[in-house]
Amino acid sequence: MQNLEPTAIADALEQVTTHWTPRVIGQVNDQYIKVAKLLGELVWHAHDDEDEMFLVIYGHLRIQLEGDREIALDPGQFFVVPKGVQHNPVADAEVGIVLIETVTTAHTGTVQTDRRVPLERQLPKD
């Protein structure tokens, strides 16, 4: 996808109406730029071959990591979950984020869950 207009992240987030449903808003090389709203927790999973970048726009995000670790992110902070690391994002109240991940990344890793949203539903309709 090639977009020759600037994108306002806040405006893109406003278009998101469903939690845990990432929406693709751009692409840089082989990475998608997505926005998502999170509330509650997702599911423990890992992406075997792909890092995943979380940048918080509003709210407070906890990312539980294997080995009993936890990362806490406030607005303007980001964290890259390294490939192969089990993680579980938790939003105690609604969080708005930017996600950057490889175009082929399944957002729940290899875990089958009703939380998984197929990529077709993450892409813009136009």
Added chain:
Amino acid sequence: MQNLEPTAIADALEQVTTHWTPRVIGQVNDQYIKVAKLLGELVWHAHDDEDEMFLVIYGHLRIQLEGDREIALDPGQFFVVPKGVQHNPVADAEVGIVLIETVTTAHTGTVQTDRRVPLERQLPKD
């Protein structure tokens, strides 16, 4: 580089003391996450094989594009300069940005200029 701490973009920008000298603050897959402070204009250039993402943190950035186009970016807005497109970033006053680009991208493309900063100088010293 693998960083198991969150990164605050504003704090990372505060560490930058020289204009047009990107500083690598993270990596997601084959892309570097960088911060930079811009003032004045860079130089017309293109990256033949790589897109380049500009996200404005503070200030107002103009990106002149070939074909007499110009993109204007305010804080929270991003633009991806597609591969092969001639562009010239212009900051009439200081701008703080996040750049995301392939680890191999030379920030002035194939243009030799005293503005070019070798990647070794963009990487953290520790």
